[in-house]
């Protein structure tokens with residue numbers, strides 16, 4: 308999705324790179340430097356791909372290409388390095404991680420355990436949401452997020468999530484792990500879990516570390532979201548769109564706990580292709596049809612990429 312700066316986002320009919328026949332491609336850096344949008348080799352390639360693939364470090368990016376973990380990456384030379392400090396990465400590194408990196412439970416199969424947590428912000432998203440609930444499969448670490456206006460909607464999101472993943476995997480969720488938040492303990496939520504034989508595990512009050520997988524993941528998503536918004540000077544109400552983009556990219560990026568595989572491949576068995584990824588905040592100029600503008604309006608409209616549709 309592209310948005311005009313400080314305006315309501317609107318869907319456009321050219322969702323994918325291949326279909327951008329009516330978009331004048333500009334620069335993949337909202338700061339407007341001279342790094343042009345390109346698929347070819349050349350100075351700056353590794354910096355562009357670092358940003359396209361969710362700010363993974365250069366070593367991991369080269370490993371992804373070398374070990375063919377995803378499709379669509381160009382070949383990087385050994386000598387290719389980041390020539391400039393990445394502002395978004397610099398912002399993320401300022402934040403400390405209070406939770407342990409290791410988890411004590413590892414499931415043997417997908418959906419044996421789902422970690423869940425609700426993330427809150429004071430800023431309403433452009434769609435009016437102040438929360439998102441995340442669901443993370445313990446075995447594969449694949450994650451899903453649902454945006455919501457009220458915490459009371461968490462149960463309905465769980466039902467939607469459960470229906471989707473169980474249909475996809477052909478197995479049932481065995482256990483739900485969360486904190487002790489009231490949104491997980493409504494009568495209807497508790498009755499439903501009991502009725503469907505889903506075990507519940509939860510962390511004690513004031514001990515969010517016990518729900519470490521979900522807490523840590525939400526914290527990581529929030530850090531990157533904050534850094535990406537700040538780097539591009541975008542308004543905070545784009546937070547939900549940015550979270551959606553961060554999660555989308557995370558699914559296609561290998562993490563340490565699932566060695567040598569992306570979250571997407573670990574869960575679905577299919578290797579993702581990243582050739583369609585573009586840099587968050589990248590500027591494009593869309594042609595506005597004559598009938599949708601007055602004679603004095605400019606033909607192209609300046610837009611900023613914020614979300615994959």
Ligand SMILES: [Zn+2]
Nearest residue numbers: 362393395396
């Ligand atoms: Zn970066």
